[in-house]
Amino acid sequence: MPIELKMPALSPTMEEGTLAKWLVKEGDSVSSGDLLAEIETDKATMEFEAVDEGVITKLLVAEGTDGVKVGTVIAMIAGDDDDAAPAPKAAPAAPKVEAAAPPPPPPPAAVPVIAAPAPVASSSDERVKASPLARRIAAERSVDLSQLSGTGPNGRIVKYDVEAAMGGAPAAPATASAAPQAAAAPKPAPVAAIETDIPHEVVKLSNMRKTIARRLTESKQQVPHIYLTVDVRLDALLKLRSELNASLESRGVKLSVNDMLVKALALSLIQVPKCNVSFAGDTMLQYSRADISVAVSVPTGLITPIVKGADGKTLSAISTEIGELAGRAKEGKLQPHEYQGGTASISNMGMMGIKQFEAVINPPQGMILAIGAGEKRPYIVDDALAIATVMSATGSFDHRAIDGADGAELMKVFKELVEKPLGLVA
Structure with missing residues (x-):
């Protein structure tokens, strides 16, 4: 029977997407693993691969269509037992009507059914449904497809599902546990259209911008934030950075202050494990490694690629990884497992001259560190007034999971590591 090709959920936060480009046309034969389309999600543009063999009989959604709900049928494929020629025509989404005739009511069949992904296996199908590429990756990484x-x-496991299981595992339990709470939260009232005579243009929100607006609104409404600020002297760290860069120059590595602060936050989370947590309803997840999400500004908004296990990596490795991830983030080429998960975040606006700010927590994480600019300030050094390079760092903590005293302990450890930075290379 004909196979329905549906808009996939390419990330846990994806509810709809933009079909940016078809890579096939009607009449093309496709095999499992062939690329079918480029789909713009809330975070990146991703390639969508075939999991079945057959002939493309109908493309039901045009290139450039945005707001396509997950589960909507976007194309039809004729399988081996089907006649590819007489594919049923789908009713057009917007039929043209003569000016004198009233528009006919849309037929029921034209309404796309929004369906949740089907389970992989059922009592009537004992074989796990998975694409060959997904099977190969699962075998290489010892992932249990069942x-x-x-x-x-049709609920087929694809490459994304296996990669998500490998890379997004730390955040998945918290997300799943928090789902009933999110579902129970009241939906915000629709924003009324703004009427104005001020000259303006209407700018359409990207999928990423919509997701940022929704998630940060939910965070401020549902997560009780507590803010703790410390002033940190940077002179010793800047001196160590200069010395390290002189020795790393031959390897093409140049450390930034942010690279060193990422390592300092990671080590602080390991030393104060009560802050390396996620709130999950009736439970908490306490992590044994520090995966740091680093806020990166991109043309369409903000994304947070993750440095996994930053507490155990060298400064040069962190610097190289952040540079590579940030570059691909700006090109929209990150894979889901590279920006989903993380145990805490860091956002640095010091390079923009911002002295101090309070960042919004990225659920299900329990905290985020906001870094301000380093600047020359009067400072007490060895009981005497002196001039020092000082920055303000503010931690935002989820007070459901992290008490103020524990958050204060984390900020104290972070300050000590930055002011005595040899601990970052020990």
């Missing part, structure tokens, strides 16, 4: 739910057509 424990995964597929987001491909």
Whole structure:
């Protein structure tokens, strides 16, 4: 029977996407693993691969269509047992009507059904449905396919599902546990259209901008934030950075202050494990490693690629990884497992001259560190007034999971590591 190709959920936060480009046309034969389309999600533009063999009989959604809900049928494929020629025509989304005739009511069949991804296996199907590429990756990485739910057509497990299981695992339990709470939260009232005679242009929100607006609104409404600020002297760290860069120059590595602060936050979370947590309803997840999400500004908004296990990596490795991730983030080429998860975040606006700010927590994480600019200030050094390079750092903590005293302990440890930075290279 004909196979329905549905808009996939390419990330846990994706509810709709933009079909940016078709890579096939009607009449093309496709095999499992072939690229079918480029889909713009809330975070990146990703390639969508085929999981079945057959002939493309109908493309039901045009290139450039945005707001396509997850689960909407976007194309039809004729399988081996089907006749590819007489594919049923889908009713057009917006039929043209003569000016004199009233528009006919849309037929029921034209309404796309929004369906949740089907389970991988059922009592009537004992074989796990998965694409060959997904099977190969799962075998290489020892991932049990029977424990995964597929987001491909007919519940088929695809490459994304396996990669998400490998890379997004730390955040998944918290997200799942918090889902009932999020569902129960009242939906915000729609914003009324603004009427104004001020000259303006209407700018359409990107999928990323919509997701940022929704998630940060939910965070401020549902997460009780507590803010703790410390002033940190940077002179010793700047001196060590200069010395390290002189020795790393031959390797093409140049450390930034932010690279060193990422390592300092990671080590602080390991030393104060009560802050390396996520709130998950009736439970908390306490992590044994520090995966640091680093806020990166991109043309369409903000994304947070993750330095996994930053507490155990060298400064040069962190610097190289952040540079590579930030570059691909700005190109929209990050894979879901590279920006989903993380145990805490860091946002640095010091290079923009911002003295101090309070960042919004990125759920389900329990904290985020906001870094201000380093500047020359009067400072007490060895009981005498002197001039020192000082920055303000503010931690935002989820007070459901982290008490003020524990947050204060984390900020104290972070300050000590930055002011005595040899601990970053020990």
